[in-house]
Amino acid sequence: MIIPVKKRIQIFDTTLRDGEQAPGASLTPEQKIILAGKLADLRVDVMEPGFPVSSPGDFAAVETISRNIQGVEICGFARAVKGDIDAAVRATRDAARRRIHLFISSSDIHLRHQLRMSRPEVVAVAREMTAYARQFCDVVEFTAMDAARTGIDDLIEMVEAVIEEGASIINLPDTVGYALPQEYGEMFRRVRLGARGGDKVIYSAHCHNDLGLAVANSLAAIEGGATQIEVTVNGVGERTGNCALEELVMALETRGDSIGAETGIVLDKLYDTSRMISGAMHFPIAFNKPVVGRNAFQHESGIHQDGLLKDRSTYEIMDPERLGIPRSMIILGKHSGRHALKDRAAKYGIALDSAELDALYESFKETADRQKAVSDDELLRMVSSTTGQQAQIYALGEVQVLAGSAPRRVAAVTVRHLQSGAETTQTSTGDGPLEAIIAAIGQGIAEDIRFDGLELHSLGSGGNAQAEAAVMVEWKDTKFRGTAIHHDIVMAAGIAYIAACNAALLSESEMPSPGSAVNS
Numbered sequence: 001m002i003i004p005v006k007k008r009i010q011i012f013d014t015t016l017r018d019g020e021q022a023p024g025a026s027l028t029p030e031q032k033i034i035l036a037g038k039l040a041d042l043r044v045d046v047m048e049p050g051f052p053v054s055s056p057g058d059f060a061a062v063e064t065i066s067r068n069i070q071g072v073e074i075c076g077f078a079r080a081v082k083g084d085i086d087a088a089v090r091a092t093r094d095a096a097r098r099r100i101h102l103f104i105s106s107s108d109i110h111l112r113h114q115l116r117m118s119r120p121e122v123v124a125v126a127r128e129m130t131a132y133a134r135q136f137c138d139v140v141e142f143t144a145m146d147a148a149r150t151g152i153d154d155l156i157e158m159v160e161a162v163i164e165e166g167a168s169i170i171n172l173p174d175t176v177g178y179a180l181p182q183e184y185g186e187m188f189r190r191v192r193l194g195a196r197g198g199d200k201v202i203y204s205a206h207c208h209n210d211l212g213l214a215v216a217n218s219l220a221a222i223e224g225g226a227t228q229i230e231v232t233v234n235g236v237g238e239r240t241g242n243c244a245l246e247e248l249v250m251a252l253e254t255r256g257d258s259i260g261a262e263t264g265i266v267l268d269k270l271y272d273t274s275r276m277i278s279g280a281m282h283f284p285i286a287f288n289k290p291v292v293g294r295n296a297f298q299h300e301s302g303i304h305q306d307g308l309l310k311d312r313s314t315y316e317i318m319d320p321e322r323l324g325i326p327r328s329m330i331i332l333g334k335h336s337g338r339h340a341l342k343d344r345a346a347k348y349g350i351a352l353d354s355a356e357l358d359a360l361y362e363s364f365k366e367t368a369d370r371q372k373a374v375s376d377d378e379l380l381r382m383v384s385s386t387t388g389q390q391a392q393i394y395a396l397g398e399v400q401v402l403a404g405s406a407p408r409r410v411a412a413v414t415v416r417h418l419q420s421g422a423e424t425t426q427t428s429t430g431d432g433p434l435e436a437i438i439a440a441i442g443q444g445i446a447e448d449i450r451f452d453g454l455e456l457h458s459l460g461s462g463g464n465a466q467a468e469a470a471v472m473v474e475w476k477d478t479k480f481r482g483t484a485i486h487h488d489i490v491m492a493a494g495i496a497y498i499a500a501c502n503a504a505l506l507s508e509s510e511m512p513s514p515g516s517a518v519n520s
């Protein structure tokens, strides 16, 4: 069998430059330095950590990243202005591999209204500044800003001029997210074939998402001959953002057979990197965001759940574990069916015959009709009341939490061991109320179960708002998860913690094997 060779696409990450230009996304130099390390671990090929002339902080960030981050080419961004180029050259001086990225507009709209220069003047500046940058740096990337709205002959004229002066990477951006895939790909083909020297340079695409086409346009550029794609993590960037790194990478990974291209990105770091960028920028990730959104691998509909339980490929085109996402998740809610209920109960070691399952299903649907989702804890209580089977080992009794301006928060909880009837009351403190309740419950659980993390989401808003908590624990080298929903965020976390401990302990019970360790 002949395996076709895939084109290697260079990933040029501009999260810390164009990504940071999104209103509200500004990062401190310290944050940029940490995030640059994460991007290097992700193995982006080129990193643009800032715009050195734009502020002393950005200069310092690019300078420190150039000195300390290894294994990635560092790019200094500059207008076609000597002062910008000088700053970019100085800031990237200590990088093991570097490039200067300079840009000037090419479209009539920008020439007339922004630069207020004639075309011959702009081409002359592009030429002169490319030659100037080449004096200091062997690798110069030139961007014809607003290329996608530029007449093809004008674009070719500018590209030929900068190639003559030594630019070896030509970026043709869709600066305002205006292009359609077919025309964007065609622009690359025409410049590549039409410009003198156009066959000797690397082509780069840089797409904005104003019409939701940034990824599609980037893929079209690859078809048109681009071998470098400029991206940002989570698609952050000016206005509606840039081509999202994780979406482009996974499109190539999933459909590389058809596109014939691949990247060097370390897939299992995608999710963590996405969360770090989201946290640092304070930009939440939409639930339905491709690849890294909360719902990307969560399923609530019975028919989909049934298919997934039989074989994941029925409704998932990517394997979440390859992306560093723990697993696909089955969420129990009003659209769920018997297969999912039976499977969830089995994961807690509870076998249900068909009459018990029918009774549970009826009670479940009544509850699910009134709320967004049904937590494991609620399900286990329904199992106990509908089947008489003891489906819980521990239960949370009285809870009191003191929060306020005092430096430490205090929690007192009663934990009941349902089988023995034993009860213990524990008190603990923490920097926040969540930390305090988690510590107090941990003291009340006799077994050595390690708390391994908490996720909180808000369900709804206003008077109906509820908190959904998911707690991960580790028991005998295996991870377990418990979820709970409550109007009180602290209670949601506490109940979810107990549910996770129950999941761990029930996995060892006499009842039939709970199947896979990390339960859905």
Ligand SMILES: CC(=O)SCCNC(=O)CCNC(=O)[C@H](O)C(C)(C)COP(=O)(O)OP(=O)(O)OC[C@H]1O[C@@H](n2cnc3c(N)ncnc32)[C@H](O)[C@@H]1OP(=O)(O)O
Pocket (backbone or CB within 6 Å): 018, 021, 051, 053, 054, 055, 078, 079, 080, 081, 103, 104, 105, 114, 115, 145, 175, 238
């Ligand atoms: C599509 C993009 O993402 S482009 C990058 C956009 N990013 C940013 O602007 C973020 C950082 N920017 C900044 O900190 C500031 O805008 C600076 C430091 C770059 C410039 O600040 P100022 O000198 O005060 O100029 P200001 O931003 O108000 O105006 C931009 C000037 O640059 C000119 N200009 C814009 N692009 C270019 C270019 N590629 N090459 C040369 N000149 C340019 C404009 O015509 C304008 O010139 P004018 O003063 O003669 O009218």
Ligand SMILES: CC(C)C(=O)C(=O)O
Pocket (backbone or CB within 6 Å): 018, 103, 143, 145, 146, 171, 173, 174, 175, 176, 206, 208
């Ligand atoms: C200047 C280039 C690289 C850019 O950010 C754009 O065109 O959006």
